[in-house]
Amino acid sequence: MKKKVIIIGGGLAGLSAAVTLASNGFQVELFEKNKHFGGKLMPVTLGDYRFDFGPNTITMPEVFRKVIEQTGEKAENYFHMIKLENHTRNVFSDGSIFDFSSSREYMIEQLNRMDPAHRYDDFLKEITKLYKLSEAHFLPKTFSSFKDYLSPSLGAALLRVRPAQSLDSFFRKYFSRSHVIKAFNRYSTYIGSSPYKTPATFAMIAYLEMIGGVYYVQGGNAKIAEANVSLARKLGAGLHSETPVKKICVKNKKAIGIELEDGEKIHGDYVIMNADLLKAYPEMADERDRPSFPDSKAERMEPSTSAFVVLAGVNKQFPQLRHHNVFFSDDYEQEFTDLFKHKQYSKEPTIYISSSSFTDPAQSPGGSNLFILANAPALPADALLQTDPEEYKELIYRRLASFGLTLKPHIAEEKVYTPADIASQFGAFRGALYGPSSNRKRDAFLRPRNASIDIANLYFAGGSTHPGGGSPIVTLSGMNTANLIIKAER
Template identity: 30%
Template sequence: MNLGSRKDAAKVAVVGAGPGGLAAAMLLAAEGYDVEVYEKQAVVGGRSGQLELGKYRFDRGATFLMMPHLLEELFTSAGRSLEDYITLKELDPLYSLHFGDTVFTPSTDQDRTAAEIEKLFPGNGNGYRRFMDDEAAKFDRVMPLLQRPFQSVGDYVKKDVLRALPKLHATDTVYNRLSKYFNDERLRYAFTFQAKYLGMSPWECPGTFTILSYLEHRYGLYHPIGGVNQIFQAMAKVISEHGGVVHTSCGVKRVLVHNGHTTGLLLENGEKVEADYVIIGADFGSVMTQLFEPDVLKRYTPEKVDRKRYSCSTAMLYLGVDGAVDLAHHSVHFAEDYRLNVDEITRLGTLSADASMYIHNPSVIDPTLAPPGKSSIYMLMPVPNLKADIDWDQVGPSVQEEMLERLQHTAGIDNLTQRIEESLFFSPLDWRDQLNVYNGATFNLAHNLGQMMYLRPHNTFQEVKGIWLVGGGTHPGSGLPTIFESAKISARLLTEHDRAARSRMIAAGITWKGATL
């Protein structure tokens, strides 16, 4: 549907220029809606935006793109071609996984990966092939569930859901599922650490999410030249090309509500923005606890929001380093006792003496992120969220020192401290205080069984009419591919609602002036 004249189109205000907010805004602007996006930060992308330290540039959050065809479809739906805005480079191998002296470098070439598995973990090559075959069948059933809303209990008895249920393994765990294919503990970790993308333990994460490692091995991982943040800058450009506006350094103070229906936004600068509809793409917990007047919400009161389960957090270290660094684009160094490390993060709420580390070295394939001959290094250590009794003001410096030590010695970077030209340490407190991430939970609401599909906050907001949710805090969940799907779902639901409202008004003989019911 194209609405024709923009002066007759409904006004849509979008809270937050994160991946979900921008994707929904792009789709709606392409449909002819009068779209304006309001972002508190100076740059777009939310927790996946660009960070600049001197002449070095970094992805603040997400560092690779999975399933790029979903993003291509998104741009096509907005009347654009992704390749006109973004250059993608496929990663081969996918990443470098370090278990002490053993290094596993899988790729999308299944024959090559199976051969490497047999060499490093004898007797597991056939298990890998069985896993890939079984997950292919599972993915065919699961993917449709990620592309549709779950807004009533009745959605569970629809044909596509009933067809998928036996394949979901939702009551099992990711670790248990992988144990059916691999007998080497290290290999199990190599196919379960992806639960980190959801901020969860593979010993607790529903078995549905074994598809994450399958998707990496089946579809590959891609690096956008300039960083993942370039995707969101491209989306902002497309929104502008369609007549929409993206306001940065322009925070929202309140979502305005009258008689149970949103009427727009109150900005932090005091300006009131009238809108027929609102898309909320900002962090779920922070929005529910900060952007509505007291007593407006019943289902999502501050107390109820606080009782929900949240993902872990991350301690981040961004470094501008003089000289080249001999590391893969992505590498993961597993703790010697990985189970204990994960339990300390997700159950015990303590910092690990032996922590796992993720290192991103994009300069090895992308010269745009650092000055010539230099490197932009990103290091991530999963840590408990702010529910844990950890004083980050006190322990932050020692955690930063530990990360530097691990990077220099475990990863083998010579003379690292002497080569550092720029440095920034980012703790769970910074995620909360600078980027409004509730509890510092980097990956949003947890993906336990009680917070999936119908039990996750709905795409059509249940509390106030005229509001739709996008992003990691709604269905289908966190991670860029699913966030993009949430944007498609919510944009479609808004459009369907708007079309029906317009038809009712026309049938009643009411002149359409952009107001909706």
């Protein structure tokens, strides 16, 4: 008789776990509270404009292909990935432009002008080393007990990935000009953290973009989630949207199923929680059943940044924009001081814009689909709004106009998402995008484990657990966790 696995949450981790388990003969039932599957990788349509709400920058394409190809299917039958060689335009208030590219020659050509004393080739060697160490010792592993952290090889690797050095300090070894350092420092925001506190280990993100490459999926990045849904169902998995889970049923310290919000109880041999652990675990499991993870533990963790997002459909194209664009504040360090120390919005935010219609005009016929994001502080414990959304939206438009990007007269469609919306829509702890921040070394390297210490047969996957956030990493998390269950049954 097939063993039954219940998955709570249909984000990328839940979907990759569903595909992996179903292809290995398990009965899988996945329950998602939203209408769509894919978590923050959510498609949004406003009039004639189509947007990806979630991850706009896709790296590690081999991970997304592996989810499909482990089943014997061909990934190209499900989605088509386009490599963006010159992928991110970094813009500064003095008019300087620095384009990130996976072309070493183009990067050196720019750096020779902007930062003549650069050590770009040495930089590439070091970030390659950091990535290879992570690839070997961190990304493919799951942590289900404290013993998993005691491996001598893991300890040796940890000492070699620069845990005591900050990202900012690391980048200053190879570059000297503030614009260049600022552009690289932005990689900390990929994990919702500060470059002035985040360990230099995460410079490996630069490897993913500068060497591995940045990609876009034809028709929108949400096609990745759609592919996983289609394949999971083809393999026999049951995927249930608009079906919130109320609690995890526990008997004799073992997960035996779930209770839906409507009161229906569903038995399962295993339960995987692909939901924000800091919020969902306290809500879905009685505190007496999880003595190693009391409510106070979640409350003590520093959440990552959230986001203030404007989806703007504009009726013209802007020649100065590329697929990915960043308009930097003059005082980047102050911005992170505001976000983490003062827990307030920056008055001079750095602004990211994705315009996928630059690569895929069908996403926005006759204009541009602009996904506009400013870093925002996580919600306070009382969940009160920290700024007026209309006022902050107008501040963003004024900031962009100061860079020569005047949008307001051309807006045909518009929608705003605040941290409170992100908390509500995605069940995110205090609206944080990536669970715990990586500002503290403990939270960076000792993220919550992939299996409950207290409740047998309960597993965790997603951005708030090991190995961390980011679309390819959470996808790995789902496959890794599924393989723990597969191994347990062998």
